[in-house]
Amino acid sequence: MIVFDDLLPSASFYLDANIITVRANNYHTFRETQFEKYTLFKQNYININVPKELEKFKNEFKQKELVFIERKKSPLNDSLSYLLETFTHKVQKEKWMIYY
Numbered sequence: 001m002i003v004f005d006d007l008l009p010s011a012s013f014y015l016d017a018n019i020i021t022v023r024a025n026n027y028h029t030f031r032e033t034q035f036e037k038y039t040l041f042k043q044n045y046i047n048i049n050v051p052k053e054l055e056k057f058k059n060e061f062k063q064k065e066l067v068f069i070e071r072k073k074s075p076l077n078d079s080l081s082y083l084l085e086t087f088t089h090k091v092q093k094e095k096w097m098i099y100y
Contacts, residue, residue, distance in 0.1 A: 001017050001067040002067070003020070003022065003070075004076055005024040005025060005029055005070065006029065006070070006074070018043075019044060020043075020046060021044060021045050022046045023048065024048050057080075066087075068100070070097050070099075072096065087100060088100075
């Protein structure tokens with residue numbers, strides 16, 4: 001599951017699933033990492049403002065059974081919206097768009 005440019009901290013707990021947080025512009029998704037000893041967080045955090053991380057983000061869409069969640073007010077930017085074509089279902093729940 002990918003959560004785009006927002007935080008759903010309890011989703012991992014309730015869904016018992018691996019959640020990847022993607023940072024684009026939202027300050028709340030910024031993660032200060034300079035003092036972290038371990039790099040385990042990199043498995044679950046992608047900053048698409050970094051070119052190498054952007055490629056990692058694009059590669060995530062090659063997974064089968066991927067779920068992508070974004071807030072309606074801060075959707076995936078136009079240059080990356082083609083990635084949403086990989087989904088066959090789209091559901092709107094309150095302030096969220098869910099693709100699967």
